[in-house]
Amino acid sequence: MTSEAADKHNEIERLVAALRNGDARALGRAISLVENDTPVARHLLSACFPHIGKALRVGVTGAPGAGKSTLVDALAKQLRAKDHTVGIVAVDPTSPFSGGAILGDRIRMQSHHADPGLFIRSMATRGFLGGMARTTADVALVVEASGKDTILLETVGVGQDEVDVMRVADVTVVVLVPGMGDDVQSIKAGLMEIADIFVINKSDRDGADRVEREIRAMQSLASSHSEWVAPVVKTIATTGEGIASLLETINRFSAWLSESGDLQRRRALAWQKRMSDMAREELIRRLAMHGLDAAVFAQHAATVSRGDEDPYELIPRLLQNAWAGGGQEK
Amino acid sequence: MTSEAADKHNEIERLVAALRNGDARALGRAISLVENDTPVARHLLSACFPHIGKALRVGVTGAPGAGKSTLVDALAKQLRAKDHTVGIVAVDPTSPFSGGAILGDRIRMQSHHADPGLFIRSMATRGFLGGMARTTADVALVVEASGKDTILLETVGVGQDEVDVMRVADVTVVVLVPGMGDDVQSIKAGLMEIADIFVINKSDRDGADRVEREIRAMQSLASSHSEWVAPVVKTIATTGEGIASLLETINRFSAWLSESGDLQRRRALAWQKRMSDMAREELIRRLAMHGLDAAVFAQHAATVSRGDEDPYELIPRLLQNAWAGGGQEK
Numbered sequence: 001m002t003s004e005a006a007d008k009h010n011e012i013e014r015l016v017a018a019l020r021n022g023d024a025r026a027l028g029r030a031i032s033l034v035e036n037d038t039p040v041a042r043h044l045l046s047a048c049f050p051h052i053g054k055a056l057r058v059g060v061t062g063a064p065g066a067g068k069s070t071l072v073d074a075l076a077k078q079l080r081a082k083d084h085t086v087g088i089v090a091v092d093p094t095s096p097f098s099g100g101a102i103l104g105d106r107i108r109m110q111s112h113h114a115d116p117g118l119f120i121r122s123m124a125t126r127g128f129l130g131g132m133a134r135t136t137a138d139v140a141l142v143v144e145a146s147g148k149d150t151i152l153l154e155t156v157g158v159g160q161d162e163v164d165v166m167r168v169a170d171v172t173v174v175v176l177v178p179g180m181g182d183d184v185q186s187i188k189a190g191l192m193e194i195a196d197i198f199v200i201n202k203s204d205r206d207g208a209d210r211v212e213r214e215i216r217a218m219q220s221l222a223s224s225h226s227e228w229v230a231p232v233v234k235t236i237a238t239t240g241e242g243i244a245s246l247l248e249t250i251n252r253f254s255a256w257l258s259e260s261g262d263l264q265r266r267r268a269l270a271w272q273k274r275m276s277d278m279a280r281e282e283l284i285r286r287l288a289m290h291g292l293d294a295a296v297f298a299q300h301a302a303t304v305s306r307g308d309e310d311p312y313e314l315i316p317r318l319l320q321n322a323w324a325g326g327g328q329e330k
Numbered sequence: 331m332t333s334e335a336a337d338k339h340n341e342i343e344r345l346v347a348a349l350r351n352g353d354a355r356a357l358g359r360a361i362s363l364v365e366n367d368t369p370v371a372r373h374l375l376s377a378c379f380p381h382i383g384k385a386l387r388v389g390v391t392g393a394p395g396a397g398k399s400t401l402v403d404a405l406a407k408q409l410r411a412k413d414h415t416v417g418i419v420a421v422d423p424t425s426p427f428s429g430g431a432i433l434g435d436r437i438r439m440q441s442h443h444a445d446p447g448l449f450i451r452s453m454a455t456r457g458f459l460g461g462m463a464r465t466t467a468d469v470a471l472v473v474e475a476s477g478k479d480t481i482l483l484e485t486v487g488v489g490q491d492e493v494d495v496m497r498v499a500d501v502t503v504v505v506l507v508p509g510m511g512d513d514v515q516s517i518k519a520g521l522m523e524i525a526d527i528f529v530i531n532k533s534d535r536d537g538a539d540r541v542e543r544e545i546r547a548m549q550s551l552a553s554s555h556s557e558w559v560a561p562v563v564k565t566i567a568t569t570g571e572g573i574a575s576l577l578e579t580i581n582r583f584s585a586w587l588s589e590s591g592d593l594q595r596r597r598a599l600a601w602q603k604r605m606s607d608m609a610r611e612e613l614i615r616r617l618a619m620h621g622l623d624a625a626v627f628a629q630h631a632a633t634v635s636r637g638d639e640d641p642y643e644l645i646p647r648l649l650q651n652a653w654a655g656g657g658q659e660k
Contacts, residue, residue, distance in 0.1 A: 011574050026552055042642050042646070043642075045641050045642040046642040046643050048640070049637075049640045049642060050637065050640075052637070053637050143635060224429050235410040264635065264636075267635040268628075268631045268632045268634075268635040269631070270635075271631040271634045271635045271641065272627050272628050272631035273645075275630065275631055275634065275641050275645055276432060276624075276627050278524055278641065278642075278645045279617070279622075279627070279648070280610070280613075282645055282649050283613050283617075283649065286610070286649070287613075289426070292609075294606075295603055297605050297609070298598075298602050299607050300605065301598045301599070301601040301602035301605055302598045304598075304601045304605065305594065305597040305600070305601045306594075307379075307380065307382070307383050310376050310379045310380075311601065311604070311605050311608065312372050312373075312375040312376040312379060312380070313372075313376050313607075314607050315605055315607075315612055316609045318374070318609070319612050319613065319616070323616060323653065328523060
């Protein structure tokens, strides 16, 4: 090991020791290194990896305006009241303005309580070098390595990327609200399929029963591959109503997961997908090292679209050249 | 060139000459070779590539039950009446039963007319080795190489894959129908964004005006990046009503595309995406040749999920080993 490499190694060791020791600033710094995909990120994640596997990861997703943040905060409060430690990772794919507002709310909440057992991180989704799902999974891993009992992952369920984020969760909670038009219909089919638990939030509004009936109707049509039929929990996150019941349902599902062996299967499947994402990113990085990056593809695409270059001959040749370069980096 | 390679080369030349000469059976055979991702597929596509670029590619997508097939058939009939040659590529992601039924209808339609200027191919989406979007693009390319003036691409707009299929089209027609609940809301936002032309089919039903108002309302909210605001055309495909108007709108858009320079830009963008898809598939193929396939990832995922192996160390090492193997195949 060169002395530079040894220094880097020691620095990572110190950072991981500090975040494991409850140092929230060290944890924040480690997350930033991972989010920004710095060269040390891989070593940092390796150092965190032995310290995961014990926390329960609860994903909370649903349409914008469903009250997910309030619900997640209410869950965190209840868990803290029982002396469970909590990490919140909130993915915010919206505009910088609302992103800032949510982040602001949360910082206030956190600083007000000054609670070392609660860690909150909001992530904007723009500018990620890796995919959103991969980055969120890595950030959740670092938070989990800090020793939190429960990780709450929050994301707006608007696209495939958001659904992919939920793959990291052991338990997926899909939040609906009454009065958003044809509620259930407008939620992506993919999101309905991943629900382990449905929450009808703002359930004091008109139409809560209708949403529940729609969920039930949909479930009666779907061919379930599991013995678990996602229960429906009604909440009013702003007042805390139904949160205890939601927590009880989450724990019941978590117990079922462990007993059925599905927890292990789920986590293995999640890792399989993450590892192939990691492999793809590593390949893209290697291709770029050999001069094959997005700009080169864009340049060739112009020639190809004019009919001046044959892509079916070009792509295998470009890759063959890059690959034949072997381990050497240009 | 070995004599075997020369034979293969001659066979491809003969096949392409035959399909260019209007031989529908040769065209069908070439498509099957491409669909099944055979070793000759790449050479076949290379041989077809010089013969594309002149046809107009019209994509037709929308919710199941919107009457897309009938609409596409009606468009084809009108185009044939004007002596334009037509190729239809219909992607059917549904069950084998309905797939068979649609295919059956179409075979009847085709054989009844025994029209050499019309070629129809239904594709089931299961069992594709490449992605659906890539395979459809390749099949459309072979049909286009046969010299058809217009290529009609038909797909159910239910997921990202289906939306990706539309990327190959020069013109994208999104088909809605009245009376399917909250019509516009239930169509994926992604589908609305790619519409160049909206069709309200079955427009004699109640609610056609409401669907149109909803489209207009949505358009007034969206920030358009283009001077083209997607017009709304009302049709009754079963009687042919509105089809002439739709065709006129398609031609008007097509003229606008060419004049604005957007046609070239669109095609270049589509090729850029396709080429990176091709590169990814080629990489996956190469990794598999070096022993890194899905089964290996699944095996490691089990170990990783138990905490017995560190994926952040594992993945770069596996890829380094494969890559260092260079151009040699194991």
